[in-house]
Amino acid sequence: xxxxxxxxxxxxxxxxxxxxxxxxxxxxxxxxxxxxxxxxxxxxxxxxxxxxxxxxxxxxxxxxxxxxxxxxxxxxxxxxxxxxxxxxxxxxxxxxxxxxxxxxxxxxxxxxxxxxxxxxxxxxxxxxxxxxxxxxxxxxxxxxxxxxxxxxxxxxxxxxxxxxxxxxxxxxxxxxxxxxxxxxxxxxxxxxxxxxxxxxxxxxxxxxxxxxxxxxxxxxxxxxxxxxxxxxxxxxxxxxxxxxxxxxxxxxxxxxxxxxxxxxxxxxxxxxxxxxxxxxxxxxxxxxxxxxxxxxxxxxxxxxxxxxxxxxxxxxxxxxxxxxxxxxxxxxxxxxxxxxxxxxxxxxxxxxxxxxxxxxxxxxxxxxxxxxxxxxxxxxxxxxxxxxxxxxxxxxxxxxxxxxxxxxxxxxxxxxx
Numbered sequence: 128x129x130x131x132x133x134x135x136x137x138x139x140x141x142x143x144x145x146x147x148x149x150x151x152x153x154x155x156x157x158x159x160x161x162x163x164x165x166x167x168x169x170x171x172x173x174x175x176x177x178x179x180x181x182x183x184x185x186x187x188x189x190x191x192x193x194x195x196x197x198x199x200x201x202x203x204x205x206x207x208x209x210x211x212x213x214x215x216x217x218x219x220x221x222x223x224x225x226x227x228x229x230x231x232x233x234x235x236x237x238x239x240x241x242x243x244x245x246x247x248x249x250x251x252x253x254x255x256x257x258x259x260x261x262x263x264x265x266x267x268x269x270x271x272x273x274x275x276x277x278x279x280x281x282x283x284x285x286x287x288x289x290x291x292x293x294x295x296x297x298x299x300x301x302x303x304x305x306x307x308x309x310x311x312x313x314x315x316x317x318x319x320x321x322x323x324x325x326x327x328x329x330x331x332x333x334x335x336x337x338x339x340x341x342x343x344x345x346x347x348x349x350x351x352x353x354x355x356x357x358x359x360x361x362x363x364x365x366x367x368x369x370x371x372x373x374x375x376x377x378x379x380x381x382x383x384x385x386x387x388x389x390x391x392x393x394x395x396x397x398x399x400x401x402x403x404x405x406x407x408x409x410x411x412x413x414x415x416x417x418x419x420x421x422x423x424x425x426x427x428x429x430x431x432x433x434x435x436x437x438x439x440x441x442x443x444x445x446x447x448x449x450x451x452x453x454x455x456x457x458x459x460x461x462x463x464x465x466x467x468x469x470x471x472x473x474x475x476x477x478x479x480x481x482x483x484x485x486x487x488x489x490x491x492x493x494x495x496x497x498x499x500x501x502x503x504x505x506x507x508x509x510x511x512x513x514x515x516x517x518x519x520x521x522x523x524x525x526x527x528x529x530x531x532x533x534x535x536x537x538x539x540x541x542x543x544x
């Protein structure tokens with residue numbers, strides 16, 4: 128009996144030791160910690176914070192500020208220079224980030240050149256950050272190709288180290304192990320004390336833990352971060368001036384919105400380019416398949432006065448607490464249908480705080496158009512019943528309001544008649 132008890136005891140101890148070893152190994156493999164133990168308080172800012180009193184920010188214990196400098200190939204944050212000058216003047220360590228919108232490798236390199244040209248003649252203290260978070264229809268391979276192209280070009284042009292900014296979902300599901308092996312991570316995850324492991328990066332240099340932070344000197348919510356000492360550049364000298372002109376100085380970038388009856392061949396002829404070039408720039412796999420309302424990037428040496436483009440501006444709106452798609456549409460003089468189409472929103476009643484929404488707003492004569500009335504769609508309305516009531520046609524209403532699917536209208540949406 129005693130022997131059996133001893134044998135069972137030995138078995139239990141063996142199993143316990145085995146479990147402990149496995150647990151330690153798993154913990155080690157999936158550990159996700161700061162790159163060094165000492166954490167530095169930081170924030171990241173853009174035009175959405177408005178005028179900032181950096182003296183008060185500094186007095187609040189913030190030591191690092193990341194500043195949005197630019198987006199795409201032609202947008203410079205209007206507060207970029209002011210934020211840089213004032214942050215530096217108050218002894219804060221500064222980093223820059225660029226919001227990437229590229230849809231292929233060529234555009235990624237153009238954005239990198241634009242980014243470095245914007246921050247030329249500045250002296251950042253922190254690694255330059257890539258903020259690439261909205262991918263549209265890109266697959267993971269394309270996202271990583273674009274990321275590598277952008278980061279490598281920024282490194283080459285600026286002679287500075289770079290870092291990837293990502294939320295947890297993209298770190299787990301989109302960005303590759305190869306990218307993680309090459310570039311460090313600034314991770315975003317809200318409402319937690321520590322970010323969850325992603326299986327690729329085993330440490331972080333930056334941790335954005337809220338987008339609803341409050342700091343003295345800033346009169347709105349602000350992103351708050353922890354950084355480690357590894358976020359600092361090994362060389363914080365001034366970035367040399369970079370020429371941002373395209374390789375071919377005669378080429379212009381045009382954003383063209385596909386209209387009913389368009390073909391890629393006709394668009395190419397109109398802008399003096401080729402179907403192959405447009406397909407390559409926009410990752411179009413089937414040149415015979417384009418959609419009304421789709422926006423195409425075109426490189427052309429012909430400057431055409433496209434009235435469709437001259438009457439429309441594109442705004443990137445960041446969803447705030449309490450927003451609805453209807454309220455955003457009303458604010459910018461557009462429709463829920465247009466917002467759904469432009470942003471591929473599957474459920475118009477489901478939008479998220481912090482989500483970026485592209486808004487096309489009409490300006491010029493449209494703002495003073497007294498030849499149309501505004502009608503607010505009510506429960507039970509159809510485009511057909513509205514057309515009948517106002518002695519017009521479904522086709523006219525759809526064309527006037529750029530409604531792609533006449534069977535899809537929304538309660539509370541305002542349309543012109």
